Amino acid sequence: MPGGADYRRVMETRELRYFIAVAEELHFGRAARRLGMAQPPLSRAIGRLERRLGATLLQRTSRSVALTEAGAVLLREGRAALEAIEAAERRTRRVALAATGHARVVLVTKAGASSELLAELLDAHAAEPGAATVDVLLCGIGEQGRLLRDGRADVALLHRPYDVMAGLDTEDLRTEGQVLVLPAGHPLTSRPHVRLAEATELPGLPGPRWPGPDGRYPDGPGPEVHDQAQLFQLIALGRTSAVLPDSCRSQLHGDLAAVPVLDAPAVTTVIAWPPHSRSAAVAGLVRTATRL
Amino acid sequence: MPGGADYRRVMETRELRYFIAVAEELHFGRAARRLGMAQPPLSRAIGRLERRLGATLLQRTSRSVALTEAGAVLLREGRAALEAIEAAERRTRRVALAATGHARVVLVTKAGASSELLAELLDAHAAEPGAATVDVLLCGIGEQGRLLRDGRADVALLHRPYDVMAGLDTEDLRTEGQVLVLPAGHPLTSRPHVRLAEATELPGLPGPRWPGPDGRYPDGPGPEVHDQAQLFQLIALGRTSAVLPDSCRSQLHGDLAAVPVLDAPAVTTVIAWPPHSRSAAVAGLVRTATRL
DNA sequence: CGGCACCGATGCCCCTCGGGTATCGACGGC
DNA sequence: GCCGTCGATACCCGAGGGGCATCGGTGCCG
Incomplete structure (x- = not known):
């Protein structure tokens, strides 16, 4: 040179x-x-x-x-x-491996979240003629974006305003209110509803700490929480409480109770995929989802 | 090997x-x-x-x-x-060149569109202390996305639902109704308002053809249109008519007239930027825009 | 049906350039 | 002031990327 x-x-x-x-x-x-x-x-x-x-x-x-x-x-x-x-490489490899059979799509969502919606979606999609096989990948909180971006997954269920959706294409699916999840027998469980201010300032029940977009936990008094099963267990043990979407009620068992939070922000479940990667298989799944 | x-x-x-x-x-x-x-x-x-x-x-x-x-x-x-x-490379080169002075941002928008909003935005941003210099880049219709993605621009003003926003992060700025723009003296100009069906089926005034996301023009009877100045000239010549956002009225001159279209979809002007490229300078401009 | 033209793969050669080792020069700390 | 640390430079080597010539398969056409 x-x-x-x-x-x-x-x-x-x-x-x-x-x-x-x-x-x-x-x-x-x-x-x-x-x-x-x-x-x-x-x-x-x-x-x-x-x-x-x-x-x-x-x-x-x-x-x-x-x-x-x-x-x-x-x-x-x-x-x-x-x-x-790297994502392009991974997706290419995946498609090549799966090419023996027919189209496959990897859908990722937080373990335990939106389980009813997810079940409906999978049923409806399986009923479509010629639909791609959907592999469900359950991950911890806040990991969906990374998995989508690095090509390990093709499509995700996310929750606004909790999840970061920067750089992803999305369609809204469903909006719901939120409830305060408490240990059964807690005084507040007898109330018909509570306000957000009450829910977040419970004496002796500090809110849990979720990992941020960078995977690190903020500082604070509450326990670190990685997925919903963990969270429910910690609530049942009387160590924390949490404000969660309505639909989580279907997951509650005897040791837990839920009280509607009147002024909590609505949570919207969205289906998200990386731009430029809307393959026919992903597009089909998104179409099914929006028609639910 | x-x-x-x-x-x-x-x-x-x-x-x-x-x-x-x-x-x-x-x-x-x-x-x-x-x-x-x-x-x-x-x-x-x-x-x-x-x-x-x-x-x-x-x-x-x-x-x-x-x-x-x-x-x-x-x-x-x-x-x-x-x-x-390639975008990363271009933006790096740009920043390096501008590094002698202070931060610069390239804002791209369709020539002629949202000119009032743009003027307001530039004024407001210039008034911010320590704000980056904004270079305005005017382009033809449908080119903004490409310019953002290939790194020639940092931020864009787009119009929903006309522009494709896949793969971009956005904030809504302003929503407005639409008007039918006609040659002055056209019979419909005496009407207080029209319906969308009337506007799109004008005898002798076929709608213009805009380039699609791929830069190609669809087939049809109307003239091919690349920017707003062209469009206005063609309307004044009685060759076409168009349904455009309210704010275009400030651009009309004597040969043109506008009639509100009651049932046209609202148009939202959004500010958009490529994900992962929200530098401090872009973030500042976006903040100013959302506060307008 | 055989020759031909086209096209992608292969064999062989060259030389660029990416990587390693040794060493230098600048700078800070004890 | 000496030594340790760190990035830059000098020099060498070999892998591999690119060029040219050629092969082998295939559709077309006479």
Whole structure:
């Protein structure tokens, strides 16, 4: 490369992976170790990338590495792009494996949530002629988006306003009110309804802590909760209480009771899929869902 | 490569570009010419890719090339992923260039549409302390999505239900009714309002044809229209008429008249941005817009 | 029915470029 | 002031990506 004339050329995913590793570690040595390579070629690769882009991505001294503004942009956007490639790869592999039979779709939803709606949907879809086989994948709270984006799932049931739906295409399915779920015998269970302020400030029953979009738990007094079965068990034990969609009542057993919360925000169950991946099989499932 | 043991490895963008070219041309020779290379290395590259993925992407005979189901998936998803990479690159370059000054954002909207709202938004945003400079990019109808996705723009004003918003994050800004825009002096201009059925079936004034999401024009009798200035000129010439949002009235001049359409669907102007690209600058602009 | 033209795959060669090792130069801490 | 740490540079090597020539299969046409 005597003259730097190889401008017009797209970044290779390898370069992107390298950059992301360095940007995350902010340390060439550690990043190289993580990538299973030596440090010098990594330094050179990043240098080449910067020259190609015509942008300084990292501010380096011999003692520290910092992201520039351009580097921050490439980190954010590049992560998404890399995820998109990996998702494309995974979905291609899945389709190829399933190609012996007919179409398959992986539907993901929070374990325990919307179970009635889900049952209805699966029944209705199975009744469609020529419908794809639906594999149901149950996951913990807040993991659906990741599973959709990384290609392990094709379609999800989410709950607004709780789940983050950025970057997904959605159709609304059903809206419902919310109830306060309590241990059976709690004084409030005799009330016909409660207000949100009462529900969230119960003495001795701090609200549970759900993982945020990043998978981390916020700080606070309540117990960490990963799925609905866990939550119900903790409520029955008198350790916490929770405001949940109406439909969760069908899951309650003897140790639990529910009281309507008058002024809680309505929860809408939506069906979501990654844009650009609306295959015929996914489209069919979405159509069935919206007709329920 | 004696043992095919190099499984775990991510697709390179080069391979993806090669595959997309072949999948689009369905012809190795033509694809190779398009890529500026010879046919044999292209064949080998595709073969390697298939072996890595463990999937047959193309069904080849010596006379024809056809996509398999897995190939169709990779074409669809791979295109999106490649666009994401190119967008990341473009945005990185843009930020780096602008890094001398302060933050810049490119806002794109259809030429002529929502001009009042746009003016308000720009004024309000300019009044924010430390706000990013907004470069306005006016484009033809239906091009906003592409410009957002390929990284030439950061944020767009779109109109529901006309514009396709798949794969974009949005916030609603304003909803308005629609009016029928006619040549001045047309008999209907004396009416206080009309119905949608009357508006779309005007004898001698066939509706214009807009480009679809793919940039192609549907068939039909009316003229092909690319932007609002063109449209107004054609209406003034008595060649067509159109149902447009209320706010277009501020653009009308003497040769044109507008009549409210009672039962036309409401049009909502939304501000949209690509997911994962909500930089501080874009977030600030969105916040300003939603507060208008 | 045989020759031909077309097309993708294969064999072979070259040389680029990505990666490794050794080392340098800058900087901070003890 | 010396040493340890960290990124950049110098130099070398080999895998692999790309080009050219050619093969093998297939539909078409005379």
